[in-house]
Every structure is written in structure tokens, then in C-alpha cells.
Amino acid sequence: MKKWISIWTALLLLLPVLTMAPRAVSQEDIKPFDVNAKSAVLMDAYTGTVLYAKNANDALPPASVTKVMTLLLILEAIDSGNLSLQDKVSVSEYAASMGGSQVYLEPFEEMSAEDLLKSVVVASANDAAVALAEKVCGSEEAFVNRMNERAAELGMENTHFENVTGLDDDVENHTLSALDIALVSRELITKHPLILQYSSIWMDTIRDGAFGLSNTNRLIRFYSGATGLKTGSTSKAGFCISATACRDGMHLIAVIMGSETRDIRNASATQLLDWGFANYTVYTDEGGDAGEIKVLGGIASSVPLNKGSFSVLLPKGKEKNVEAQIQLDDSVNAPVKEGDVIGKVKYVCDGEELGETNILAADTVKKIGYGGILVNMLKKFCLY
Numbered sequence: 001m002k003k004w005i006s007i008w009t010a011l012l013l014l015l016p017v018l019t020m021a022p023r024a025v026s027q028e029d030i031k032p033f034d035v036n037a038k039s040a041v042l043m044d045a046y047t048g049t050v051l052y053a054k055n056a057n058d059a060l061p062p063a064s065v066t067k068v069m070t071l072l073l074i075l076e077a078i079d080s081g082n083l084s085l086q087d088k089v090s091v092s093e094y095a096a097s098m099g100g101s102q103v104y105l106e107p108f109e110e111m112s113a114e115d116l117l118k119s120v121v122v123a124s125a126n127d128a129a130v131a132l133a134e135k136v137c138g139s140e141e142a143f144v145n146r147m148n149e150r151a152a153e154l155g156m157e158n159t160h161f162e163n164v165t166g167l168d169d170d171v172e173n174h175t176l177s178a179l180d181i182a183l184v185s186r187e188l189i190t191k192h193p194l195i196l197q198y199s200s201i202w203m204d205t206i207r208d209g210a211f212g213l214s215n216t217n218r219l220i221r222f223y224s225g226a227t228g229l230k231t232g233s234t235s236k237a238g239f240c241i242s243a244t245a246c247r248d249g250m251h252l253i254a255v256i257m258g259s260e261t262r263d264i265r266n267a268s269a270t271q272l273l274d275w276g277f278a279n280y281t282v283y284t285d286e287g288g289d290a291g292e293i294k295v296l297g298g299i300a301s302s303v304p305l306n307k308g309s310f311s312v313l314l315p316k317g318k319e320k321n322v323e324a325q326i327q328l329d330d331s332v333n334a335p336v337k338e339g340d341v342i343g344k345v346k347y348v349c350d351g352e353e354l355g356e357t358n359i360l361a362a363d364t365v366k367k368i369g370y371g372g373i374l375v376n377m378l379k380k381f382c383l384y
Contacts, residue, residue: 061166099128102127116131121199144162227246243273285311344359
């Protein structure tokens with residue numbers, strides 16, 4: 001599993017997130033079949049393309065799927081250096097008082113941020129989520145304010161957080177839509193792949209092996225390519241999940257909300273993922289060396305070129321029809337700076353333009369002066 005995660009992390013670095021930005025979903029979106037849930041979305045993680053939508057904008061109670069945003073803010077704190085996995089976190093009485101799923105933290109107990117993170121991701125521990133939120137922002141209230149700010153930044157239009165856990169007995173308007181959950185899930189797994197090292201754990205321990213953790217997401221064990229991400233269930237929310245899986249370079253996010261049972265939820269997520277993998281594929285041009293171009297009036301006669309990488313989601317079979325059309329002049333005038341845009345590569349499939357990537361100068365070529373011209377003339381004269 002660790003080897004698989006390393007491969008996936010490398011793929012994230014190679015494949016750009018481009019071509020199509022995440023978009024709002026209307027009720028008229030194509031729904032080729034029905035899933036047994038109040039709402040659902042299937043999204044491609046690389047491009048943000050919505051492949052399936054059912055009541056995608058309906059604001060519903062999300063239960064512990066709330067913690068996808070909680071985890072995003074925690075991972076952002078880690079990646080920014082404001083929190084270290086090795087930091088010791090002192091548990092407050094408030095954090096220890098959380099009910100529901102928990103790892104039974106004691107007031108003033110100290111635990112590493114990594115073990116608390118693992119507890120949130122694997123076991124959906126409410127007490128660990130609050131302890132980390134307090135560590136990052138000082139209080140749950142301040143952390144929740146940041147959750148709502150971050151939701152607005154991500155374009156999550158049907159979201160409002162009231163806590164970091166998803167517990168909903170005492171909340172008035174703690175809701176997310178399936179599309180919003182897909183958006184925040186995408187941000188988490190594409191920008192912070194460290195999360196996949198934890199969300200793919202089936203069983204583990206904390207407290208030096210004294211307390212066992214078992215993943216609430218059964219797809220991790222039973223679905224090929226599953227990478228995460230978060231389950232949730234309450235009497236108000238029903239059974240919910242943001243399920244992620246990667247096959248053949250394509251990472252999908254399946255969101256299910258309001259299923260009647262855990263088994264129905266898991267079956268619906270499996271149905272969406274299976275359909276996505278069966279019907280779509282990712283076309284990728286990894287870029288790199290693009291030859292060279294003649295330079296006029298430079299101290300060098302040519303400059304090497306690189307092209308950017310390009311990736312696009314296509315219906316299966318269409319990837320064979322993609323043409324890369326190079327748009328490049330015969331020469332370029334000096335001076336040339338490394339990184340200058342020299343040309344473009346347009347990608348076309350069956351007459352439809354899919355997108356483009358730049359061809360860039362891979363080196364700098366200065367303009368030649370009179371002295372350089374004289375030296376070149378003397379060199380040519382000596383050759384004769």
C-alpha cells in the first residue's frame with residue numbers, strides 16, 4: 001500500500017489540474033442511471049469535471065463527512081509549517097467531552113498531532129478533531145469561522161459549518177451539498193496528498209499499540225484502487241460518504257448523501273466509481289523536450305525548447321483520436337530568456353479543441369553585439 005501511495009503521489013506531481021474548472025451543477029445535468037441516495041456527485045479529481053449529478057446542490061446534513069474540511073485546514077496548517085506531525089497536543093476538557101465516534105481522549109492527555117490526525121481520518125474521532133482544531137486556531141469557534149471562510153474561497157455555495165465534527169443534535173444549519181463535498185475533497189487530495197497515507201489505512205493503533213483503529217470506510221479494504229476518504233452517519237443525515245479511488249491514472253471522487261443504510265451507501269458509491277472507470281479515461285502528454293528553434297541575432301544559433309504537460313478527461317476510446325498540433329515559427333529573434341513562450345501545442349479530438357500548453361525556451365540566448373559579430377566573421381574567414 002505504501003508503494004502504491006508513492007506512485008499516486010508521483011502522478012499528482014506530473015499531471016496538471018487544468019482544462020476544465022469545477023462548475024456548478026443544475027438539476028438538468030445528465031443522469032444516466034439512478035443511485036439510492038438523496039443526492040450524489042461523481043467528479044474527476046484532476047479536472048474537476050462533474051460526470052454524474054443527482055440533486056447535487058441540495059444543502060443536507062453531512063454528518064462526519066464534515067471532517068473533510070476539518071482535515072483540509074489541518075493539512076494546510078501542516079504544509080505551511082504552523083503545525084508539525086510531531087507536535088504534542090494537550091487535550092482540553094471540551095475536546096475530551098465529545099460524544100459519538102471517539103478515541104476516548106482524557107482531559108490534559110497529550111498525544112502527537114500525527115496520532116490525532118490518524119484518529120480523525122481512520123476512526124472519525126470527534127474528540128481528536130476538536131483537539132486538533134483547538135491546536136490550530138485556539139478554539140473550535142475560531143476554527144469553524146475559518147472553515148466557512150475556506151468554503152467561500154473554494155466556491156462552496158451551499159455550505160454552512162457550525163462545528164468541526166458533523167455532530168448534529170444541537171445544530172441549526174450545519175449543511176453541505178454533494179457538489180461542495182466533492183469540491184473540498186478534490187482540494188484535499190490533489191493539494192495535500194499526504195492525506196492519502198492515512199485515508200488508505202485499514203487498521204492501525206495509537207497509544208503505542210494499546211488502542212486499535214479500524215477504518216470506517218469499508219471500501220478501503222474491498223474496492224480495488226480505493227484511496228479514501230471519509231464516511232459519516234447520523235439519524236438526521238443518514239449514511240454519507242466521500243469515496244475516492246484511483247485506477248490507470250484517473251482519480252475519482254464519489255459523494256453519496258442520505259442513504260438509508262451503510263450497505264446501500266457503499267453500494268451506491270461503488271456503482272458510481274465503477275461507472276466512471278468504465279466510461280472515462282485520462283489522456284496525458286507529460287511534456288518535456290520539444291526540440292530546438294533557430295535564433296536570429298543571438299550569441300547562440302539556436303535555443304532548446306520544452307513543452308508543458310497536458311491532461312484531459314475523455315470518454316473511453318476518444319484518447320486514440322487526440323492530435324497534438326504544434327504552432328511554432330521557424331525562428332525567433334534574440335534576445336531570448338529562459339521561460340519565454342515561443343509557441344503552443346493545441347490538442348484536438350475529432351475536430352474539437354481540448355486545450356493547449358505552451359512551448360517554452362529552456363535556456364537564455366543574449367543578443368549578439370558588434371564584437372561578437374566580428375569574432376564570428378573572423379572564425380568563418382579562418383575556416384577558409
